Amino acid sequence: MPIGDFESEVLRVLAAHRHPDSFVGGATVLHAATDSWRFSQDFDLFHDAEAALALACDTDSAALRDAGFAVQASGPSGPTFRRAIVSRGEAHTKIEWVLDSAFRFFPVEPDLHLGWRLSFWDAATNKVLAMTGRQKVRDFLDCLYLHQRHLHLGALVWAAAGKDPGLSPEFILDWVVRGNHFRPVDLAEVRLGQALDLRTTKAAWLAAVAEARSLVAQLPPAELGCLYLDAVGRPVTPDPAAAEFAALRRHFGRLGGAVAQVVA
Numbered sequence: 475m476p477i478g479d480f481e482s483e484v485l486r487v488l489a490a491h492r493h494p495d496s497f498v499g500g501a502t503v504l505h506a507a508t509d510s511w512r513f514s515q516d517f518d519l520f521h522d523a524e525a526a527l528a529l530a531c532d533t534d535s536a537a538l539r540d541a542g543f544a545v546q547a548s549g550p551s552g553p554t555f556r557r558a559i560v561s562r563g564e565a566h567t568k569i570e571w572v573l574d575s576a577f578r579f580f581p582v583e584p585d586l587h588l589g590w591r592l593s594f595w596d597a598a599t600n601k602v603l604a605m606t607g608r609q610k611v612r613d614f615l616d617c618l619y620l621h622q623r624h625l626h627l628g629a630l631v632w633a634a635a636g637k638d639p640g641l642s643p644e645f646i647l648d649w650v651v652r653g654n655h656f657r658p659v660d661l662a663e664v665r666l667g668q669a670l671d672l673r674t675t676k677a678a679w680l681a682a683v684a685e686a687r688s689l690v691a692q693l694p695p696a697e698l699g700c701l702y703l704d705a706v707g708r709p710v711t712p713d714p715a716a717a718e719f720a721a722l723r724r725h726f727g728r729l730g731g732a733v734a735q736v737v738a
Contacts, residue, residue: 477502477514478665480565485587487541488517488534488569492589496521496530497582499574503597504616506587511619512612512664516568520592522576524553531556531571574600577637578731579701593731595633595701595709598625602634606641606649611656612664618675621682626711628689629702633709636699636727643690643698647683654679700724707734 477485492498500518504510519534521527535545538560548557554573559566580593592600598620605613621627631643658672692714702712703723712719725734 477505480562481514481517481567484538484543484560484567484569485517487537487543488519489585489587489589491530491533491537492519492591494582494590495523495526497590497592498585498588499572499592499597499600501597501601501612501616502588503591503594504601504620507623511615511670512666515665516570519569519571520574521571522574524573527556527571527573528553531558534569534571575637576729577727578729579633579725579727581731581733595625596731598630599634599637602627602630602646603638603641605654606646609654610663614650614654614656614679615664615670615675617650618679618682621686622678625709626686626689627682628686628693629709629711631686632690632693633699633701633727644687647687647690651680651683697724700726703734 488498497520498517499520500514501512502514502517505512505514519530521530535558538545542562544561546559546561548559548568551557556571558569560569561567578593578596579599580596582590583593585591591597601613601616601620604610605617617627617630620630628643631646634646635641635643656672656676689711693712694714701709703725704710705721707723709725710722712722723735725732
């Protein structure tokens with residue numbers, strides 16, 4: 475897992491207190507693979523209810539202090555969001571406790587390292603939504619990483635639009651082209667696991683967006699918002715022109731998520 479030594483120590487404390495009502499989300503879920511492009515630099519802890527968020531913040535903060543870390547509240551806080559900087563000596567990391575919608579594709583999952591976590595595919599579609607409305611180089615890199623290593627950008631924006639009825643796949647793609655303009659200096663914001671050339675990466679991104687537009691234009695409008703699953707319940711890139719397209723399972727989000735049904 476591409477997480478630094480200090481962050482790993484913090485995570486061990488946090489993992490012991492995770493459960494289905496307080497679970498790890500965000501980039502930590504996306505970058506668990508050793509070949510990930512970048513290191514997770516902080517932790518996002520998701521909750522479906524305000525009471526669970528408040529309890530988790532207090533419990534986690536106390537556990538971290540008992541383990542020898544300093545915990546300092548940071549920035550604005552309220553019933554839906556809290557942030558703290560966790561430090562020991564010169565090392566530090568950030569934790570955010572956030573309220574998140576319970577509308578998901580899959581249920582939250584137990585995890586050996588994270589305790590409980592959001593499903594990878596919900597973290598992936600959330601990342602696409604996060605890129606719509608803000609300009610962060612980490613979102614740009616993460617979405618290209620997802621496209622190249624996990625699932626076509628077109629399939630991701632198609633599914634992500636089902637989580638926010640106010641968005642369409644076309645709007646998402648329009649935004650991510652118009653709103654993402656970065657310079658090499660912006661890469662200083664992220665801890666990269668490998669060297670990246672921003673010019674080459676941007677060219678690959680524009681090609682991915684063009685391919686995504688083509689795919690979205692071919693998908694049936696009545697199926698907007700679904701993930702397409704294969705026979706073992708794994709999200710795949712649909713090909714509407716292929717004979718196998720009809721056999722793919724249409725998997726829609728719901729409150730709490732739903733386990734994919736495997737067809738024998």
